Amino acid sequence: EEEDTPITRFQQYLRFKTAHPNPNYTAPISFLVDQAQSIGLTTRTIEYVSGKPVLLVTWLGSNPKLPSILFNSHLDSVPAEADKWIHPPFSAHRTVDGLIYARGAQDDKCIGVQYLESIRNLKSRGFSPLRTVHISYVPEEEIGGFDGMAKFAASSDFTELNVGFAMDEGQASPGDEFRVFFADRTPWELVIRAEGIPGHGAKLYDNGAMENLMKSVELIAKFRETQFDFVKAGEAANSEVISVNPVYFKAGTPSNTGFVMNMQPSEAEAGYDLRLPPMADPDVMKKRIAEEWAPSIRNMTYTIKEKGKLRDHFGRPIMTATNGSNPWWSVFKQAVEATGGKLAKPEILASTTDARYIRTLGIPLVGFSPMINTPILLHDHNEFLKDTVFLKGIEVYESVISALSSFEGVSDQAI
Ligand SMILES: CSCC[C@H](NC=O)C(=O)O
Ligand SMILES: [Zn+2]
Numbered sequence: 001e002e003e004d005t006p007i008t009r010f011q012q013y014l015r016f017k018t019a020h021p022n023p024n025y026t027a028p029i030s031f032l033v034d035q036a037q038s039i040g041l042t043t044r045t046i047e048y049v050s051g052k053p054v055l056l057v058t059w060l061g062s063n064p065k066l067p068s069i070l071f072n073s074h075l076d077s078v079p080a081e082a083d084k085w086i087h088p089p090f091s092a093h094r095t096v097d098g099l100i101y102a103r104g105a106q107d108d109k110c111i112g113v114q115y116l117e118s119i120r121n122l123k124s125r126g127f128s129p130l131r132t133v134h135i136s137y138v139p140e141e142e143i144g145g146f147d148g149m150a151k152f153a154a155s156s157d158f159t160e161l162n163v164g165f166a167m168d169e170g171q172a173s174p175g176d177e178f179r180v181f182f183a184d185r186t187p188w189e190l191v192i193r194a195e196g197i198p199g200h201g202a203k204l205y206d207n208g209a210m211e212n213l214m215k216s217v218e219l220i221a222k223f224r225e226t227q228f229d230f231v232k233a234g235e236a237a238n239s240e241v242i243s244v245n246p247v248y249f250k251a252g253t254p255s256n257t258g259f260v261m262n263m264q265p266s267e268a269e270a271g272y273d274l275r276l277p278p279m280a281d282p283d284v285m286k287k288r289i290a291e292e293w294a295p296s297i298r299n300m301t302y303t304i305k306e307k308g309k310l311r312d313h314f315g316r317p318i319m320t321a322t323n324g325s326n327p328w329w330s331v332f333k334q335a336v337e338a339t340g341g342k343l344a345k346p347e348i349l350a351s352t353t354d355a356r357y358i359r360t361l362g363i364p365l366v367g368f369s370p371m372i373n374t375p376i377l378l379h380d381h382n383e384f385l386k387d388t389v390f391l392k393g394i395e396v397y398e399s400v401i402s403a404l405s406s407f408e409g410v411s412d413q414a415i
């Protein structure tokens with residue numbers, strides 16, 4: 001019989017098969033409900049979209065009128081190519097060196113368990129919070145959160161939580177400073193299409209669909225290079241520039257064996273993953289797309305699917321202040337430092353999380369996954385987390401949760 005410790009509970013949570021395209025949500029939720037109830041926390045499961053439950057765990061504060069603190073994590077994981085792993089991705093195998101291998105070990109099942117374990121420890125020490133603490137477990141983050149956090153954040157259930165400050169996942173740090181994130185980049189799905197007259201494969205002529213698409217592909221590649229050059233020159237971080245990466249090309253006339261080789265097609269299309277940092281001007285980007293990347297004079301059209309907002313309703317870039325103007329930030333920073341930890345310079349996250357839905361509401365949110373001296377392995381083969389790093393994270397959250405939930409606020413500000 002396996003012993004019951006924070007590590008074995010982490011392993012149990014890691015063994016649920018939560019990878020897309022068929023994530024199991026019911027089993028991990030019933031595990032989390034059991035855990036939360038054994039600690040004496042209340043739980044509520046809400047389905048905004050059928051089969052895609054959100055779990056809300058609550059620790060009531062002594063003054064529930066004060067804005068609450070929310071700790072979020074997602075239930076789902078990206079797929080794993082099992083044959084390319086040294087241990088099966090849902091085995092949560094722990095090596096003699098303490099490395100726990102699992103898809104989700106870093107992204108982001110670690111924090112999901114650490115939140116609960118830290119509260120377990122705080123409770124056993126007799127700590128009780130002034131502010132109410134909520135933990136949310138949401139589905140569908142890895143595919144954009146549209147049926148998960150997007151719906152939850154837009155619900156009256158969420159408004160009623162009266163969240164004053166929130167935390168969500170961050171990323172591992174290869175060095176010895178904890179990384180923290182004050183913004184995400186906003187993803188756009190860009191598709192550019194070209195049309196042209198078809199023709200014999202042997203003919204040289206202008207304005208073919210392929211030729212027109214290729215011109216754009218080259219222009220986009222040049223733009224990509226200018227952005228990447230800033231990064232390579234050390235002038236900007238990856239997450240501070242606009243990235244645009246081709247994700248598919250679609251063209252050609254199908255045949256039984258592949259493609260017809262002596263026909264120039266009448267349509268061609270390319271798809272791009274485009275990400276904008278919060279300071280980027282979306283209108284400048286749109287103008288560039290319309291005038292340079294997909295101009296109608298080259299018979300081109302385009303569609304942009306914006307998967308998030310760059311500006312709040314005051315027109316300000318969506319980001320959380322990490323200076324003295326945000327009292328929550330100071331409380332958080334001091335709480336991490338009280339554990340002997342050091343914070344790296346706050347960063348923008350290169351990718352995108354559910355944090356954007358909460359920041360868009362005007363709620364300050366810091367992205368944070370306490371993992372130092374750990375290689376960044378999210379979405380990679382052989383994702384692992386060292387047991388000692390996981391345990392240290394529990395201690396960090398004990399400090400963070402007790403400090404934030406005890407924060408009395410600033411008298412002239414309604415927080
Ligand atoms: C369209 S939002 C997609 C969210 C996803 N999140 C994690 O990888 C990402 O691609 O960053
Ligand atoms: Zn994640």
Ligand SMILES: [Zn+2]
Pocket residue numbers: 078107142378379
């Ligand atoms: Zn992820």
